[in-house]
Amino acid sequence: MDSQGKRAVRLRLTGAAVVAGISGAAGSWAYARAGASASDLVRDLAVGWAYVVAGMMAWRRRPANHTGRLMVAEGITWFLGNLQGTAVPALFTFGAWWEALNMAVLLHLVLSFPEGRLTTVLTRRLVQFAYALVAVGGLLRTLMFDPTADTGATYLDCRDCGPNLFLVPSWNGAFATFDAVYHAVGWVISAVAVVAVVLRWRHASAARRRALLPAWIGIAVAVAFLMWDMLFYVVTWFGEVGSVAEQAVYLLSDLAQVVVPFAFLGGLLRMRLQRAEVSGLVIDIGTDPDPSRVREALVRVLGDPTLRLGLWREERGAYVDGAGREVSPEGSGRTRVGAADGRPLALLHHDPALHEDPELLESVAAALRLALENVWLRTRAKDVATRIVQAADAERGRLERDLHDGAQARLVFALMAVRRVQRGLADHTDAALRSAADEAESSLRLAIEELRGLAQGIHPAVLTREGLGPALTALAREAALPVVVAAEPRRYDALVETTAYFTVCEALSNAAKHARARAVSVSARHQDGRLVVETVDDGVGGADTARGTGLRGLADRLAAVDGVLHIHSPAGGGTRIRAELPCG
Structure with missing residues (x-):
C-alpha cells in the first residue's frame, strides 16, 4: 500500500475511534441514568470497546478486508440501545429504533468472516433481511412503543425514560404482539444463520477450518452464556435461585463477549487463511489443468462462487472455460495470468470486490502461473520425448532398410558369386582352392545371418x-x-x-x-x-x-x-x- 493509502486508512481509523468514544460515553451516561451499577458500566464498556480495539487492529493490519470495519461497527452500535435510558426524547427514540442494530452487524460479521465479504446468495439475503428487520421492523416497533406502559420491553429498568417522539398512541395496543413477532423473526434469522455457518464449516478445507476455529469457539461460548442469560430473563422463577448465581452468569457472559472480538482478530491475523490455501494451489491443480478442477480450487481459495476461469487456447486465440465458452477479457473483475515470457495462460473473471485485496489476487495469480507453467513445461518435455522416440524409431527403420537393401544385398550377391565359383571348381584338381571357396561361402552365409539378426534387432521388417x-x-x-x-x-x-x-x-x-x-x-x-x-x-x-x-x-x-x-x-x-x- 502506498503512502496515500496508508494516510487514508489512518484518517478513517481516527474517525472511527472518535465515533466509538462518543458512542461509548453517551451509552454509559444513559445506562448509568437507568440505574446501572459501576460494574455494569465497566462490563458494558469492556464489550463494546473490545470490538472497537480489536476491529481497529484488524482494520490497520488488513485494510482491504472488511472484517475490521465490521468489528468497529459492532462496537459502536453496541451502545445504541443504552440511549433508551435517557429523558431526551430524540436520544430515547433513536435508541429504541436501533436497539438491535448491533445484532444485525454481528450477524454480518459472523457470516462474512474471515474474507470480510459475503460469498453466497444465502448469506447476502440473510444479512439484507436482518438490516431490513432492524430498519423497518424496528421503526414500526418504535411507533407502537410507550415506555410508560411497556416497562419490560427493554433490558433497562427505567420508568421515567423517554418520551418516545415517534409513538402513535392508538397503535400501542398492538405492541406486545408485534414485539413478540419481531423477536421471533430475529430468532428465525439466527437459526438460519447457524445452518449457513454449519454448512460453510462442513464444506471448508482443513486450512479454512483452522482459521475459523478460534472465532467459532468464541462465538459458541458467547452464545452459550447468552442463552443462559435469556433463561434468567424468560423464566422469571429461575432467577430466584440466587442473585449470586445470576450475577455470576451475567459476569461470565460479558467476559465471553469480550473474548469474541479478539477471537475474530486472532483468526484473521494468525492464520492468513487465503495465503495458506494459495500455497496448496499448485498441488490442487496437479499435472492435468482441467478447467473445472482448477476453478474449484480457485473458488475455495478466493471464496467467490461466481468465479469463471478461462484457460488460453492457442488454436482458438481466446480464453475458454470448462464448458468450452469463451471468457471475455473486457470489463471489471478480470485478472490476467501470463507466463514470464509474455504468453497468455489464464483469465480470472471474479467478484470486483476482490480487487480490494490485491495481495491475495497477486498470490493466486503467481500460484496459478507456476502451476500452469509446470504443466506447460511437462507437456513440452513429453512432446520432446515423444518426438525423440519417434525419431529414434524412424532411424531404426531407416537403418534396417539400409542394411537390408545395401550391405545385406551386396553380401547376398557376393554369396551367389562365390557359389558359382564353387560350381566351377567342383572338378578342379587343386583341393586347397576348392577348400578356400567353401570357406568363403560359409563366411558369407554367417555374415548374412548375423547382419539379418542385427537388422531384426534394430527394427524387425515383419513388424x-x-x-x-x-x-x-x-x-x-x-x-x-x-x-x-x-x-x-x-x-x-x-x-x-x-x-x-x-x-x-x-x-x-x-x-x-x-x-x-x-x-x-x-x-x-x-x-x-x-x-x-x-x-x-x-x-x-x-x-x-x-x-x-x-x-x-x-x-x-x-x-x-x-x-x-x-x-x-x-x-x-x-x-x-x-x-x-x-x-x-
Whole structure:
C-alpha cells in the first residue's frame, strides 16, 4: 500500500475511534441514568470497546478486508440501545429504533468472516433481511412503543425514560404482539444463520477450518452464556435461585463477549487463511489443468462462487472455460495470468470486490502461473520425448532398410558369386582352392545371418509389414527359451507397435539372462482404448527398476508415449511385466 493509502486508512481509523468514544460515553451516561451499577458500566464498556480495539487492529493490519470495519461497527452500535435510558426524547427514540442494530452487524460479521465479504446468495439475503428487520421492523416497533406502559420491553429498568417522539398512541395496543413477532423473526434469522455457518464449516478445507476455529469457539461460548442469560430473563422463577448465581452468569457472559472480538482478530491475523490455501494451489491443480478442477480450487481459495476461469487456447486465440465458452477479457473483475515470457495462460473473471485485496489476487495469480507453467513445461518435455522416440524409431527403420537393401544385398550377391565359383571348381584338381571357396561361402552365409539378426534387432521388417502379432511370434521362435504368444490380430499405430515390441524384447532378454526362467508367456490385447502387453515368466523374480537400466529405460520409453509400466516380481515368484499404451 502506498503512502496515500496508508494516510487514508489512518484518517478513517481516527474517525472511527472518535465515533466509538462518543458512542461509548453517551451509552454509559444513559445506562448509568437507568440505574446501572459501576460494574455494569465497566462490563458494558469492556464489550463494546473490545470490538472497537480489536476491529481497529484488524482494520490497520488488513485494510482491504472488511472484517475490521465490521468489528468497529459492532462496537459502536453496541451502545445504541443504552440511549433508551435517557429523558431526551430524540436520544430515547433513536435508541429504541436501533436497539438491535448491533445484532444485525454481528450477524454480518459472523457470516462474512474471515474474507470480510459475503460469498453466497444465502448469506447476502440473510444479512439484507436482518438490516431490513432492524430498519423497518424496528421503526414500526418504535411507533407502537410507550415506555410508560411497556416497562419490560427493554433490558433497562427505567420508568421515567423517554418520551418516545415517534409513538402513535392508538397503535400501542398492538405492541406486545408485534414485539413478540419481531423477536421471533430475529430468532428465525439466527437459526438460519447457524445452518449457513454449519454448512460453510462442513464444506471448508482443513486450512479454512483452522482459521475459523478460534472465532467459532468464541462465538459458541458467547452464545452459550447468552442463552443462559435469556433463561434468567424468560423464566422469571429461575432467577430466584440466587442473585449470586445470576450475577455470576451475567459476569461470565460479558467476559465471553469480550473474548469474541479478539477471537475474530486472532483468526484473521494468525492464520492468513487465503495465503495458506494459495500455497496448496499448485498441488490442487496437479499435472492435468482441467478447467473445472482448477476453478474449484480457485473458488475455495478466493471464496467467490461466481468465479469463471478461462484457460488460453492457442488454436482458438481466446480464453475458454470448462464448458468450452469463451471468457471475455473486457470489463471489471478480470485478472490476467501470463507466463514470464509474455504468453497468455489464464483469465480470472471474479467478484470486483476482490480487487480490494490485491495481495491475495497477486498470490493466486503467481500460484496459478507456476502451476500452469509446470504443466506447460511437462507437456513440452513429453512432446520432446515423444518426438525423440519417434525419431529414434524412424532411424531404426531407416537403418534396417539400409542394411537390408545395401550391405545385406551386396553380401547376398557376393554369396551367389562365390557359389558359382564353387560350381566351377567342383572338378578342379587343386583341393586347397576348392577348400578356400567353401570357406568363403560359409563366411558369407554367417555374415548374412548375423547382419539379418542385427537388422531384426534394430527394427524387425515383419513388424512393419504384418504388425505386432506376427512380429512377436517371430521373436518367440528366435528366443533362447520356450515362449508362448497370444496376440490379437490387430494393427496399431507404428510408434505404439514398436514400443510394445521392444518392451517384450527387453522382458524376454531379462527372463533369459537374469531370471533363469524355463518358459515365458506373452500376450497382447486391446482393452478400454489401450494396448495391454504382458510377459510372465517362471523365474526367480526380484526384478527392480532401481537396479537395472533396462527396465528404467522401458519405463521412460513408455512414458514418452503416455504409456505405463507395471512390474510385479516377488522373490521366487516369477516376474510379470505389464505395459499399457494408449491406442484409441
